[in-house]
């Protein structure tokens with residue numbers, strides 16, 4: 001049996017930055033209570049690890065005592081939440097991914113120019129709730145082409161669409177095509193809103209899964225980009241399963257004739273969960289490990305300004321504390337075997 005590790009997989013620059021924000025506050029202020037509004041990233045293991053370190057996750061700012069530090073998660077928040085934090089005199093640290101902030105800025109700009117915004121995404125996802133909140137009177141959420149006839153359009157020449165950063169590229173294109181058919185003059189954003197990490201991880205799965213019998217995605221069920229990876233694999237052919245960790249493996253998936261398993265991870269899934277699964281397959285199924293490089297990533301985000309100010313106010317120098325986006329180093333001890341490169345031909 002071969003385990004094919006997709007590259008890229010796992011943490012993106014936004015997730016690394018958000019996790020780093022919480023880690024650094026815990027480091028500089030170990031005795032202060034730390035609150036995070038919503039899950040810092042959508043991964044059960046990351047959240048549980050922070051809970052074990054004393055972090056309190058809340059879904060309502062009223063749960064944060066006045067004057068305390070509150071971190072806003074990578075998915076972003078609406079201006080109403082920012083205002084509520086201000087009124088409650090909370091010390092806000094914003095760990096919103098800069099690529100989500102970019103979509104917020106676009107929503108503000110287009111709303112100021114009098115556009116109605118058609119926001120493509122999942123209406124209950126925190127990112128969409130936050131972006132919607134920038135211009136609630138001018139924004140409507142479109143989850144599928146079936147929503148288009150229900151839209152209230154004032155002027156078809158003053159429409160723009162924006163997208164959630166973690167959508168399936170294929171699903172988004174279907175909706176965009178349907179929007180363009182319904183509203184030929186709809187304005188397109190100057191660049192794609194679906195982020196580089198989502199696009200690259202999906203492209204890797206799309207390519208490699210064609211050569212595999214089974215696809216395993218490491219990630220939590222509420223992680224939009226992880227769910228999309230699983231759907232893409234299943235749409236292409238091999239069955240795809242989303243699991244939180246090695247305990248989610250089901251032997252019946254690979255009982256007979258399974259030769260190649262693609263293993264990947266959503267943008268919020270830590271690599272140690274992937275290495276546990278590799279180790280399991282090496283130890284129990286005599287598997288060999290292979291890496292299929294599809295895209296190289298070198299993006300990193302600096303610490304948010306609000307955290308730099310907090311660090312300075314407590315006498316810490318933030319200059320050396322950059323986030324490093326490094327490819328995981330595969331060691332025999334951690335993964336059970338050394339992985340060898342595998343070339344997957346583009347069709």
Ligand code: SF4
Pocket residue numbers: 012013014015074097098099100165166195196197198225267
């Ligand atoms: S998936 Fe994309 S938008 Fe979301 S945190 Fe990562 S880089 Fe940012």
